[in-house]
Amino acid sequence: MRKFIYVLSLLVVVSFVLVACGPQNSGQVDKGQSNQSHRETSRDKDKKAVVRHTVVIDPGHQEAPMNELEPIGPGASQSKPMLSSGTAGVVTGVTEYQLNLDVSLKLRDELEARGYRVVMIREDNHCPISNKGRAEIANQYTDGIFLRIHANGDSNSSTSGMLTMCPASDNPYTPDIVRDSRRLSQLILVQMLSSTGAADKGLIETNNMSGINWCRIPVSIIEMGFMSNPHEDRLMQTQEYQAKIVEGIANGVDKYFEI
């Protein structure tokens, strides 16, 4: 009997505590949540220039090439290896896939800070996805753009500078994105040249890049510089220069979405 009274008392006390504190606590939680969501809404309004566009970033290559062939575009008779090995720094010895990743991760952070939704094709050096496969991932983001980050190599070690690539006006595989890809590539090139002071190697039109030809959203290949040039190879390994490249690309993306 004493045990029963003890349990009953305990239940009464517990019930009292629940009644006394329950609603008050949940009220505070509700109030806190609504304040928080209100603050987030206000912050979103402050970022009105950015409408949360999606930027898909492909850090070019990976640690191993993929030598099997794939068509260079939908319906193409010509084929190319699924993924080439890329180049490497003539002085530093750093691989292109590593440099591409390093800059791409910084670009991701910068674009996210500017309010964009960023999708990374890879965030480490193991990504056995072909150029076609990477474009097909990007195509899932129909409102987005696709940036393919690369560095260049040339047999002449004095060659230096930046270029961007877009589909040519007569590209048979992807006519719907020619105009926007050209505008995107042009804006990024101009902004990168401005932020880095690099030599202008121009806007290159191409019809034989699988990662462009399989793409259905605006796309640009960004060649940051020549790893075959000793000066540019060293420069591209500095934090300062990488930050300038990133700033230029992000400014180009901002300008693309401004219109």
Ligand SMILES: [Zn+2]
């Ligand atoms: Zn490359």
